[in-house]
Amino acid sequence: xxxxxxxxxxxxxxxxxxxxxxxxxxxxxxxxxxxxxxxxxxxxxxxxxxxxxxxxxxxxxxxxxxxxxxxxxxxxxxxxxxxxxxxxxxxxxxxxxxxxxxxxxxxxxxxxxxxxxxxxxxxxxxxxxxxxxxxxxxxxxxxxxxxxxxxxxxxxxxxxxxxxxxxxxxxxxxxxxxxxxxxxxxxxxxxxxxxxxxxxxxxxxxxxxxxxxxxxxxxxxxxxxxxxxxxxxxxxxxxxxxxx
DNA sequence: GCGACAG
DNA sequence: ATCTTGTCGC
Numbered sequence: 001x002x003x004x005x006x007x008x009x010x011x012x013x014x015x016x017x018x019x020x021x022x023x024x025x026x027x028x029x030x031x032x033x034x035x036x037x038x039x040x041x042x043x044x045x046x047x048x049x050x051x052x053x054x055x056x057x058x059x060x061x062x063x064x065x066x067x068x069x070x071x072x073x074x075x076x077x078x079x080x081x082x083x084x085x086x087x088x089x090x091x092x093x094x095x096x097x098x099x100x101x102x103x104x105x106x107x108x109x110x111x112x113x114x115x116x117x118x119x120x121x122x123x124x125x126x127x128x129x130x131x132x133x134x135x136x137x138x139x140x141x142x143x144x145x146x147x148x149x150x151x152x153x154x155x156x157x158x159x160x161x162x163x164x165x166x167x168x169x170x171x172x173x174x175x176x177x178x179x180x181x182x183x184x185x186x187x188x189x190x191x192x193x194x195x196x197x198x199x200x201x202x203x204x205x206x207x208x209x210x211x212x213x214x215x216x217x218x219x220x221x222x223x224x225x226x227x228x229x230x231x232x233x234x235x236x237x238x239x240x241x242x243x244x
Numbered sequence: 245g246c247g248a249c250a251g
Numbered sequence: 252a253t254c255t256t257g258t259c260g261c
Contacts, residue, residue, distance in 0.1 A: 060251075062252045069252090097252080099249040106251075128250045138250070159250045197250085 019148035022111055024094060024104065031101045032135075039137040041145055048150045048204025048212075049122045052078045055216065056121035057225025058113075058143070060106045061233040062093070069093055071109035072233035074225060075121045081216070081224045087116035088236040099159065102128060103139040107146070114147060123212065124151035124201065125225040129159050130209075132176055132184035132199035144202025151201030152209040153184075154223055158197050168192050171214060185210050189217035196221065 020041075025031035055078045060071045069092065075085040089112040095104035130140035130153030140153030161178035163186045170191050176184035176199070184199030187210055198213050200206050216223035222230075 060252080062251080064253060066252085097251070099251090102250055133250080153250085155250050157250065 019146045022146045031104050035135045035137040039135055042141045043203045044200050046204040046208050048208045052122035054121045055123045055225055057125050057229035058110050059127045059226055059229035059233050061237045070233040070237035071113045072229045073113045074228040074232055075119050076225055083228055085117055085119040086232055087113045089113040090236055100134045103142045124149050125223050126153050127226050129153040129155045130199035130201035132161055134160055140201025150203035153199045153201050154213055155197040166195055189221050193221045
């Protein structure tokens with residue numbers, strides 16, 4: 001299986017989209033060191049693609065036994081939200097679940113799935129936080145740095161920070177602040193539903209990230225990218241194997 | 245010291 | 252994340 005230019009760590013895409021190699025940590029102490037070391041390399045400003053042609057959604061599903069997982073990436077046409085490419089990777093969790101170190105659990109499988117894409121997406125929408133993280137380096141930041149792609153984090157529940165309730169209408173938002181700094185935005189994507197937590201992953205500003213999330217939620221609370229990826233990884237998990 | 249804690 | 256029934260609402 002040879003391919004032209006998939007999204008993969010260490011590819012030769014060249015700046016400004018070149019990523020950095022992914023280093024799997026052996027333990028919690030090392031994982032913490034990795035985050036502390038990489039946090040300064042996150043690009044919090046962007047500008048990020050104002051009108052991306054393609055947007056990717058990433059998600060992971062776990063088997064009840066907890067010993068198997070399926071990572072999925074779906075690439076959508078940003079204008080029509082139609083799925084134009086997708087890939088999966090079935091494997092084992094690469095790290096125990098520790099709040100704040102969540103990325104190390106799913107990254108290897110997600111990166112493999114990304115490598116299997118035929119279309120290189122212009123933006124990554126991750127199921128988890130970006131800088132709205134204890135060390136300002138959540139999954140979306142790590143994926144952004146490793147792939148070199150603009151990335152945003154969309155969490156369903158908060159990990160850090162506090163806010164004062166946004167209004168009940170779609171589009172209403174409030175700053176998510178932690179330790180005096182704005183680390184994300186609490187965004188109501190549909191009238192009357194629970195808000196989602198949007199934060200910068202890499203190479204895009206917070207306002208741009210919010211704008212993209214709204215464009216991806218014409219009908220449901222969660223971005224279409226997340227929904228299509230979620231269905232794909234569940235399907236892959238149920239179907240069983242991954243031949244590679 | 246006791247909770248809280250992305251998925 | 253995953254396990255779970257019914258139920259309220261469009």
